[in-house]
Structure formats: C-alpha cells, structure tokens
Amino acid sequence: MHQNPQQYPQQPHPQPPAQHYQPTVIVQKKGNGCLKAVLVGAAVLMILIVVGVVLGGRGGDSEVSLTEGSAKTTHAAKPRKTQVAPGVGEVVKDGRFAFKVTKVEKGLSQVGEGFTVHKAQGQYVLVHLTVKNIGDEAQMFTDSAQKLIDTKGRTFDADSGAAVWLQDSNAFLENINPGNSVKGFLLFDVPKGLTLKAVELHDSLFSGGVTVSLR
Numbered sequence: 266m267h268q269n270p271q272q273y274p275q276q277p278h279p280q281p282p283a284q285h286y287q288p289t290v291i292v293q294k295k296g297n298g299c300l301k302a303v304l305v306g307a308a309v310l311m312i313l314i315v316v317g318v319v320l321g322g323r324g325g326d327s328e329v330s331l332t333e334g335s336a337k338t339t340h341a342a343k344p345r346k347t348q349v350a351p352g353v354g355e356v357v358k359d360g361r362f363a364f365k366v367t368k369v370e371k372g373l374s375q376v377g378e379g380f381t382v383h384k385a386q387g388q389y390v391l392v393h394l395t396v397k398n399i400g401d402e403a404q405m406f407t408d409s410a411q412k413l414i415d416t417k418g419r420t421f422d423a424d425s426g427a428a429v430w431l432q433d434s435n436a437f438l439e440n441i442n443p444g445n446s447v448k449g450f451l452l453f454d455v456p457k458g459l460t461l462k463a464v465e466l467h468d469s470l471f472s473g474g475v476t477v478s479l480r
Contacts, residue, residue, distance in 0.1 A: 361400030
C-alpha cells in the first residue's frame with residue numbers, strides 16, 4: 266500500500282552546527298623585547314662615550330694652546346729698562362763737541378750792566394756750560410742751535426740778541442779748535458712760572474743733538 270506523500274511533510278535536512286571563529290592573537294615573546302632594549306641602550310652609551318672623548322680632546326688642546334700663548338705673552342711683556350737722560354755735571358757728546366752743563370739759574374728779570382742791560386719779557390734762564398771740541402777740525406759753536414724744553418714739551422730758542430752783549434757768554438759764533446774748550450752760558454727768555462725739563466745741545470744746526478735733564 267502506497268502512502269501519500271502529502272500526509273507526511275518533508276523534514277528539512279539537518280544543518281551542521283555553526284562554527285565560532287576566534288581572532289588570532291599574536292603574542293610576542295618577552296625575551297626579544299628585552300634584547301632590543303639592551304642593544305639600543307648599548308648603542309646610545311657608545312655614542313655618548315665617543316662624543317665625550319671628542320669634546321675632552323678638544324678641551325685638552327685648548328688648554329695647551331692657552332698655556333703656551335700665556336707663556337709667550339709673559340715673555341714678551343718683560344719690562345724694559347727706562348733710559349734716564351744725563352743730568353747736570355755729566356759729559357755728553359754730539360758731533361765734534363762734548364758738553365758739560367755745570368749750573369742753571371732762573372728767575373732773572375734782567376741781565377747786564379749800564380748800556381748792556383737787557384730786561385726779560387718773562388724771566389731769564391741761564392744755562393752755564395763747558396764746550397770742548399773733540400773732533401779733528403775747528404767747529405763753530407752758536408747758541409742759536411740750542412733749545413730749552415719745559416715739562417709741557419714746548420721748546421724755546423736762545424736770546425742771542427741779549428747774550429752777545431754779555432761778558433763771558435761765549436755763545437755767539439764762537440769758533441773752537443780741536444782739543445780746545447770754552448766756558449760760557451746760554452741765555453733764554455721764557456715765561457714766568459715755567460718748569461724746566463731739559464736743554465737740547467747741538468754741535469751745529471743740522472746735528473741730531475743730545476738732551477741733558479734739568480730736573
């Protein structure tokens with residue numbers, strides 16, 4: 266006997282159970298991380314050491330250079346002996362003449378006597394000296410080649426017009442033969458209150474001259 270298929274409804278085919286998929290999780294091993302950290306730290310340490318050596322080397326070079334430079338500077342800065350100009354009573358030489366200043370008078374308002382009297386514009390200064398010819402030929406001594414210097418650096422000419430009339434001046438165109446010497450004085454008309462510094466003596470108008478301190 267045949268059964269009617271409609272009497273028995275068709276049962277659905279059983280479905281396989283659904284599978285649940287879990288995400289894959291990658292787990293890093295702790296050992297690799299520690300190794301990388303150690304390597305990085307070592308590299309940084311090496312860089313710091315290299316930088317420190319370089320900087321330290323440069324600092325050492327600078328210190329040596331500074332020390333050497335200081336030593337050279339100290340050597341070059343040694344004080345020189347100051348040359349002191351000869352003074353009154355000392356013999357000095359210029360060209361064919363040797364000079365010796367023996368005395369200095371100042372503060373004179375006039376010089377001479379009678380018709381030879383000359384009054385100073387300021388004050389007269391008399392520089393007494395001895396002049397000797399140390400050359401091989403006669404040489405003319407003249408006061409116009411001589412200079413008086415004050416502490417301000419100013420120079421003053423001798424008063425030849427007044428000196429020529431004074432006895433024993435021997436400063437105006439006096440011809441001196443080799444080996445001979447004359448005694449006389451130089452006459453200067455300078456302002457009152459002047460502070461003397463030196464006298465500059467020459468054997469001629471064109472000589473270099475020599476300085477005698479009057480201080």
